[in-house]
Amino acid sequence: MNSEKIILGIDPGTTIMGFGLIKVVNKNMQFMQLNELHLKKYDDHYLKLKLIFERTIELIDHHNPDEIAIEAPFFGKNVQSMLKLGRAQGVAMAAGLSRQIPITEYSPKKIKMAITGNGNASKEQVAKMLQSLLQLKELPQNLDSTDGLAAAVCHFYNLGKPTAGKSYTGWAAFVKQNPKKIN
Numbered sequence: 001m002n003s004e005k006i007i008l009g010i011d012p013g014t015t016i017m018g019f020g021l022i023k024v025v026n027k028n029m030q031f032m033q034l035n036e037l038h039l040k041k042y043d044d045h046y047l048k049l050k051l052i053f054e055r056t057i058e059l060i061d062h063h064n065p066d067e068i069a070i071e072a073p074f075f076g077k078n079v080q081s082m083l084k085l086g087r088a089q090g091v092a093m094a095a096g097l098s099r100q101i102p103i104t105e106y107s108p109k110k111i112k113m114a115i116t117g118n119g120n121a122s123k124e125q126v127a128k129m130l131q132s133l134l135q136l137k138e139l140p141q142n143l144d145s146t147d148g149l150a151a152a153v154c155h156f157y158n159l160g161k162p163t164a165g166k167s168y169t170g171w172a173a174f175v176k177q178n179p180k181k182i183n
Contacts, residue, residue, distance in 0.1 A: 006032070008065035008096075009152025010056065011144050012073075012088040014048050015040050017055065018142070020149025021063055022134075022156060029156050031134040032063070034145040045084065049091045056095035068096040069155030071147060072105040106154050111147075114154035126150050 004025050011018035020034035037055045039048045059065075070092060073085040089105075096103045109119035116129050127139050127146040130153065139146065 003027075005067065006063055006065040007152040007155050008059060008063065008068045008101075009148045009150065009155065010068065010070045010092050011147035011151060012052065012070065012085065012092050013039075013144060014045065014052075014084045014088050016142060016144040017052050017088065017092070018144030018146070018148035019056075019059060020145060020152050021059075021065065022149070022152045024156055024159075029134065029153065031136060031149075034140065034149045036140070036142060036145045036148075045087075049087055052088055053091040053095050056092045057099070060095065060099050060101065065101060067155065068093075068101050068103045069151040070096075070103060070105050071111060071151050072107050074108050104155055104158075106151055106158075111150050111154040114157045115150050123147065 004023060007022050007024065009020045009022075016039065017037040018034070019036070021032035023030045023032050037051065039051060042048050042051070070089060073082060073089055093103055106114075112121040112126055113119040115121070115126050115133075118125070121129075123143040123146070127143050130136065130146055130149055131139055133153065134149075
């Protein structure tokens with residue numbers, strides 16, 4: 001039996017949102033697309049969030065992914081940056097959840113580990129490994145799109161593993177797993 005699955009990987013950001021898509025056919029990974037949404041030219045944070053939501057919905061409606069893998073925000077020193085990044089991740093997740101697509105979050109370390117075997121690998125090392133794994137002819141100038149693609153590939157490597165990352169199959173699952181986030 002031929003089984004196919006499309007995985008959308010997202011690296012959320014309020015300056016650049018990177019994304020990549022892979023198709024899994026009979027347990028083999030095939031590259032589909034990688035790209036980025038550039039948001040630097042917009043000053044309004046809420047407009048950026050709206051654009052992230054709309055672009056994610058566009059990707060979902062065009063490619064019909066079966067699952068979404070998203071990079072979880074890492075803990076930095078700048079609280080404002082963390083808040084903005086969390087909001088970007090949240091609206092991308094909301095877009096997927098609004099279409100009933102299962103979402104799994106992965107930490108940056110887990111993604112790097114899955115791709116390179118080193119949780120502290122650089123963006124360049126991750127990109128080069130993806131280039132080799134997926135036979136990409138060239139790498140993009142910005143590596144946010146390869147970070148999105150890396151989330152999708154990480155998810156592929158973790159398919160069927162019970163503790164892959166935090167997974168949500170819809171709003172009810174999100175609310176149940178995050179009671180403190182709901183007032």
